[in-house]
Amino acid sequence: MSLTPPRRYWLTGASSGIGAALAEEILKTGAHLAVSSRSTAPLKVLSQRYPGQVLVVAGDLTNSQTVREIGEQIAEQWGSLDTVILNAGTCEYVDAQQFDASIIEHVVRTNLLASAYCVEAALPLLRAGIAPHLVGVASSVTYLPLPRAEAYGASKAGLRYMFESLRIDLADEGIEVTVVSPGFVDTPLTAKNDFPMPLSWPVEKAARHIFAKLDNRPLEIAFPALFMAALWPLSKMPNSVKLAIGKRMVRSNPPIQDVP
Numbered sequence: 001m002s003l004t005p006p007r008r009y010w011l012t013g014a015s016s017g018i019g020a021a022l023a024e025e026i027l028k029t030g031a032h033l034a035v036s037s038r039s040t041a042p043l044k045v046l047s048q049r050y051p052g053q054v055l056v057v058a059g060d061l062t063n064s065q066t067v068r069e070i071g072e073q074i075a076e077q078w079g080s081l082d083t084v085i086l087n088a089g090t091c092e093y094v095d096a097q098q099f100d101a102s103i104i105e106h107v108v109r110t111n112l113l114a115s116a117y118c119v120e121a122a123l124p125l126l127r128a129g130i131a132p133h134l135v136g137v138a139s140s141v142t143y144l145p146l147p148r149a150e151a152y153g154a155s156k157a158g159l160r161y162m163f164e165s166l167r168i169d170l171a172d173e174g175i176e177v178t179v180v181s182p183g184f185v186d187t188p189l190t191a192k193n194d195f196p197m198p199l200s201w202p203v204e205k206a207a208r209h210i211f212a213k214l215d216n217r218p219l220e221i222a223f224p225a226l227f228m229a230a231l232w233p234l235s236k237m238p239n240s241v242k243l244a245i246g247k248r249m250v251r252s253n254p255p256i257q258d259v260p
């Protein structure tokens with residue numbers, strides 16, 4: 001029998017997609033997992049399937065007070081956290097012809113500000129944890145400016161910078177920081193996409209890959225390798241080349257129908 005206490009995780013966005021699949025990977029190891037999302041039903045199902053392992057801390061993470069209360073709940077129940085995976089996020093596309101700043105506001109609020117609230121709640125708990133690890137799910141979108149991605153790309157670029165900067169500032173405290181940069185993964189979020197998703201991975205494969213890599217505390221987990229092999233050199237090209245690539249990805253407007 002192992003004398004090591006089970007590792008304690010907090011995972012956001014655990015109700016769906018990558019987060020839901022990652023929750024399974026974590027719980028299969030016998031670890032303890034605090035799970036957040038706005039919808040509570042899938043979180044409750046997890047807690048029934050893994051009795052004694054799951055702490056349901058549901059709520060809207062764009063509300064800073066809600067996140068503070070989630071932090072207090074975890075502190076009361078566990079007193080510390082060993083790994084925090086900030087995965088909750090959303091994506092909305094922008095139509096530059098009718099630029100609507102409220103889309104930027106909503107996406108940045110969900111992907112960046114909510115993550116900042118979670119970092120604030122998580123850090124005191126991580127400081128009390130064992131071999132603490134802070135993980136943020138960004139996106140490969142940050143490698144190349146893409147059409148219609150003004151909101152999503154800005155939010156994920158901000159998230160990446162926040163985590164990479166935190167990595168420096170937390171190093172002396174022994175809190176390690178990993179950024180996850182998925183390519184395309186088949187989830188309810190990407191099911192809405194109306195464009196081809198090259199080299200897209202099934203969600204279980206993505207979750208297995210992320211979880212297996214986390215052990216070694218890499219600075220970044222970027223996948224699929226083939227997608228990254230194509231994207232990485234493009235990200236190093238001059239801005240004029242990036243502009244030309246982006247322009248090729250802009251789809252033409254739907255054909256104007258003849259008026260009878």
Ligand SMILES: NC(=O)c1ccc[n+]([C@@H]2O[C@H](COP(=O)([O-])OP(=O)(O)OC[C@H]3O[C@@H](n4cnc5c(N)ncnc54)[C@H](OP(=O)(O)O)[C@@H]3O)[C@@H](O)[C@H]2O)c1
Nearest residue numbers: 013015016017018037038039061088089139184185187189
């Ligand atoms: N799928 C991809 O191809 C891909 C690629 C790159 C990066 N990513 C990133 O991976 C992460 C997971 O994406 P996914 O594809 O798995 O999407 P998903 O299936 O839509 O899952 C998103 C999760 O975030 C939660 N969430 C969203 N807004 C929230 C809020 N305000 N408060 C609390 N929870 C909230 C959702 O739960 P509720 O709706 O119940 O709140 C859900 O559990 C995101 O950060 C996404 O940007 C995905």
